[in-house]
Amino acid sequence: MTSFSVGLLGHGTVGAAFEALLGERADAVAKTTGRRPELSGVLTRSRGDFDDILERSDLVVELMGGLEPAREYVLRALEVGKPVVTANKQLLSHHGDELFGAAHEAGVDLRFEAAVGGVVPAIRVLHETLAAAEVHRVHGIVNGTTNFILTEMTRTGASYTEALADAQRLGYAEADPSDDVNGRDAAAKMAILARLAFGAAVSLDQVTYEGIEHVTAADIAYARELGLSLKLIGTAERVDGGLSVRVHPAFLNARHPLASVDGSFNAVTIESPAITEITLSGPGAGGSQTASAVLGDVVSAMLPPPVPPAPAAPVEIVSDIESAFYLHLEVADRPGVLAQIAEILGLQGVSVKSVVQEGLGADARLTIVVHPIRESKFLAAVSLIGRLDFLRVSPRWIRVIEEVFE
Amino acid sequence: MTSFSVGLLGHGTVGAAFEALLGERADAVAKTTGRRPELSGVLTRSRGDFDDILERSDLVVELMGGLEPAREYVLRALEVGKPVVTANKQLLSHHGDELFGAAHEAGVDLRFEAAVGGVVPAIRVLHETLAAAEVHRVHGIVNGTTNFILTEMTRTGASYTEALADAQRLGYAEADPSDDVNGRDAAAKMAILARLAFGAAVSLDQVTYEGIEHVTAADIAYARELGLSLKLIGTAERVDGGLSVRVHPAFLNARHPLASVDGSFNAVTIESPAITEITLSGPGAGGSQTASAVLGDVVSAMLPPPVPPAPAAPVEIVSDIESAFYLHLEVADRPGVLAQIAEILGLQGVSVKSVVQEGLGADARLTIVVHPIRESKFLAAVSLIGRLDFLRVSPRWIRVIEEVFE
Numbered sequence: 001m002t003s004f005s006v007g008l009l010g011h012g013t014v015g016a017a018f019e020a021l022l023g024e025r026a027d028a029v030a031k032t033t034g035r036r037p038e039l040s041g042v043l044t045r046s047r048g049d050f051d052d053i054l055e056r057s058d059l060v061v062e063l064m065g066g067l068e069p070a071r072e073y074v075l076r077a078l079e080v081g082k083p084v085v086t087a088n089k090q091l092l093s094h095h096g097d098e099l100f101g102a103a104h105e106a107g108v109d110l111r112f113e114a115a116v117g118g119v120v121p122a123i124r125v126l127h128e129t130l131a132a133a134e135v136h137r138v139h140g141i142v143n144g145t146t147n148f149i150l151t152e153m154t155r156t157g158a159s160y161t162e163a164l165a166d167a168q169r170l171g172y173a174e175a176d177p178s179d180d181v182n183g184r185d186a187a188a189k190m191a192i193l194a195r196l197a198f199g200a201a202v203s204l205d206q207v208t209y210e211g212i213e214h215v216t217a218a219d220i221a222y223a224r225e226l227g228l229s230l231k232l233i234g235t236a237e238r239v240d241g242g243l244s245v246r247v248h249p250a251f252l253n254a255r256h257p258l259a260s261v262d263g264s265f266n267a268v269t270i271e272s273p274a275i276t277e278i279t280l281s282g283p284g285a286g287g288s289q290t291a292s293a294v295l296g297d298v299v300s301a302m303l304p305p306p307v308p309p310a311p312a313a314p315v316e317i318v319s320d321i322e323s324a325f326y327l328h329l330e331v332a333d334r335p336g337v338l339a340q341i342a343e344i345l346g347l348q349g350v351s352v353k354s355v356v357q358e359g360l361g362a363d364a365r366l367t368i369v370v371h372p373i374r375e376s377k378f379l380a381a382v383s384l385i386g387r388l389d390f391l392r393v394s395p396r397w398i399r400v401i402e403e404v405f406e
Numbered sequence: 407m408t409s410f411s412v413g414l415l416g417h418g419t420v421g422a423a424f425e426a427l428l429g430e431r432a433d434a435v436a437k438t439t440g441r442r443p444e445l446s447g448v449l450t451r452s453r454g455d456f457d458d459i460l461e462r463s464d465l466v467v468e469l470m471g472g473l474e475p476a477r478e479y480v481l482r483a484l485e486v487g488k489p490v491v492t493a494n495k496q497l498l499s500h501h502g503d504e505l506f507g508a509a510h511e512a513g514v515d516l517r518f519e520a521a522v523g524g525v526v527p528a529i530r531v532l533h534e535t536l537a538a539a540e541v542h543r544v545h546g547i548v549n550g551t552t553n554f555i556l557t558e559m560t561r562t563g564a565s566y567t568e569a570l571a572d573a574q575r576l577g578y579a580e581a582d583p584s585d586d587v588n589g590r591d592a593a594a595k596m597a598i599l600a601r602l603a604f605g606a607a608v609s610l611d612q613v614t615y616e617g618i619e620h621v622t623a624a625d626i627a628y629a630r631e632l633g634l635s636l637k638l639i640g641t642a643e644r645v646d647g648g649l650s651v652r653v654h655p656a657f658l659n660a661r662h663p664l665a666s667v668d669g670s671f672n673a674v675t676i677e678s679p680a681i682t683e684i685t686l687s688g689p690g691a692g693g694s695q696t697a698s699a700v701l702g703d704v705v706s707a708m709l710p711p712p713v714p715p716a717p718a719a720p721v722e723i724v725s726d727i728e729s730a731f732y733l734h735l736e737v738a739d740r741p742g743v744l745a746q747i748a749e750i751l752g753l754q755g756v757s758v759k760s761v762v763q764e765g766l767g768a769d770a771r772l773t774i775v776v777h778p779i780r781e782s783k784f785l786a787a788v789s790l791i792g793r794l795d796f797l798r799v800s801p802r803w804i805r806v807i808e809e810v811f812e
Contacts, residue, residue, distance in 0.1 A: 021680065025539075025540075028540070120684065121531050121684065124530070124531070125527050125530070125531070133431075133698055133701075133702070134434070139807070215804075216802075218734075219732075219734060219802060219804060222732075222734060222762070222771075222773045223732055223773070223804070225762065225773075226732070226760065226762070226773065226775060228732065228775075228806060230804070233805075233807065237727075239724040239727050239728075240724055242724040243724060244724040244727045246727075248805060249804055249805070250729075250804065250805040250806065250807050251732055251804055251805070251806040251807065252806075252807045253806075253807065255666075255668070256807055257666075257687060258807075259666075260661075260663075260665075260666040262661070274427065274694060274695070274697075274698040275688065275689065275695055275698050276688065276689040276695070277688060277689070278526065278527065278686065278687070278688040279685075279686070279687045279688065280684065280685070280686050281663060281684070281685045281687075282681065282682065282683060282684040282685065283681065283682040283683070288680055288681075289680070289681050289682070291680075292539050292678075292680040292681050293681075295539075296539070318645040318646055318648040318649060318650040321643075321645050321650045321652075322645075323656075326625075326628075326629055326632075326634065326657055328624075328625060328628060354632065356628070356631065356632070365628075367628045367629070367631075367632070369632060369634075396622075396625060398621075398625060398629070398636065398655050398656065398657055399639075399654060399655070399656040399657070400634060400656060400657040400658075400659075401545070401639065401656050401657065401658045401659065401662055401664075
């Protein structure tokens, strides 16, 4: 099998995670693309030579951060016709015109999914799915640190200062969180999204931004009574024949798709008359998620035009799977009933998570939630319970999905 | 400019919407792809000849529905090397092996975003973004009719029968809703998603499914007390070295990303260790949304390998935009205070949506939400209010985003 040489510029947290992930996934990528990706070299401050790496690479991944020499290296790679994948939002939001211009001129790929919104594939969806639809507005929660802080303030009533300290302790905020909490990081991402959504030359200095430093727990509490939840929202939208690109705290109606995006998660809502809206959400950018987004871009750049999926392999279909369950019983309200039910559940290995018992005239209603268990075992228990003489109606049950992602 | 000929098979609701949209967006597509798309012919039961249309087309769009002759036409187009875009979930879930095999053999594109999940770009994200990540599970709300019915039951306490009648009256359910409410439509979509997520040959007859016909409003109400919300969930996941693909009602933890997907919306959550999860949500498939997803696929098929965005155009940045606002005031609790504030707001054209007044010792707290208004006007009003002598602290305000999508 032919190989595909990837030159890596930068070896911090994300660079190291990318190197590890590339090794792990090389076989899978080879299967998808027909070529096996391997590192041709790594450039850090202390080792490697850019010209040498460029020479030996089919594609360059830029994870150095900062403006220079990242800008120079990316331009030089594009100029010699090598595609570039970057996670550098600063670079793109400052020098977008120059870099995209160079890529266009050379007819090569400049991919940057990892520069915006963690693993959320906003760039890909904007670029391809919506090529056929006119975008009117993009709203985004594009900074995980501030979303984590606001979520903490909402949940616990903590002050901004307390929630920030928590975020720092838990690794969701840097020691110097200025660019996150003052909105500048989000502003850089919105500049990139606006460029793509509207084909407009937007740079960071055109984005107005406010941060969350002055938000109080009381504001959040009052607004909650009105059904509103507070987020740091980036917006890029068409207004009066021009564009507005901005970042500021905003209350959202509880039913807005971004209102329920909590913790360090990122999300982007894309609005277009033809489609109403699409919302994409996922975890904000830790090292491994960013590395994953970078590798996704590398894979896309490796793919020849559009590739039909490889023939599918036969597979074993599993039917007896594990799930938590909700179980609803109506029973005669007499001593020992709950004990008998609990015994049957226990004998089948079904573990009870919660029970709510309510009077129902002379009878009682039991609403039970059980921990995950093989369906066959749960059904065996339900079948035994169904034969108990104190049952007033047949047992009712529904599966429960308990995972949350935060 | 060269043109790109699209042959259209089928001219029902979606076919007609696609034809209209193609005309509307032809210029924009030409700008993105360098070729202007135009219809080369339309095949319906009463007009058009398939061989003639195939001959004159660069790409075929199949919107006939059903198994035959759709299967035969798609196979013949692929065999002569013409890419195909289809929205036909039945066809793909029954004959996936044969069709994807033919596309692979001919080395041409078979795209089917519109067959699953309305405008939600689940197929694209699975195929490209996650090529580099191992998917462990896909959960989806992939049937808008059942999600609408369950949302109605949850909101209003209506019975299944009442909510179904509402859905039919409002156009969210067909006169014969069987395949929606019994889970079969969702099962077909999950077969397609499972194939893509796991590269496995899954067909509809391997998917177990249950519908929502037996769900009661009481179940929903009880579970709500436990913090759970009911959805019809499609699942495809790796279990014990095999796969489980199924559709059934399930309660979700309120914080699960799918728990807040309401009304006729669709959503898909993709889980992978490297990325935690990505959730995509958007409106379910009406004619115009499906047509939009089909056109997105056509555009993707037209794009040469990866295209760097065209050079961006300069743009006017608008700063004085409209927004709703939350305004928080602490005032001396004496007669006429609210009247004075309301007068200032009114003079600036600011219209009040809601006011909550609470006692605060001798003072009072006003929490006001106003309807959308130019920021400059709102700020002018706030500045005037800030000068009132009965104000105890400076006014505080935050923007409010009120839109919901349902």
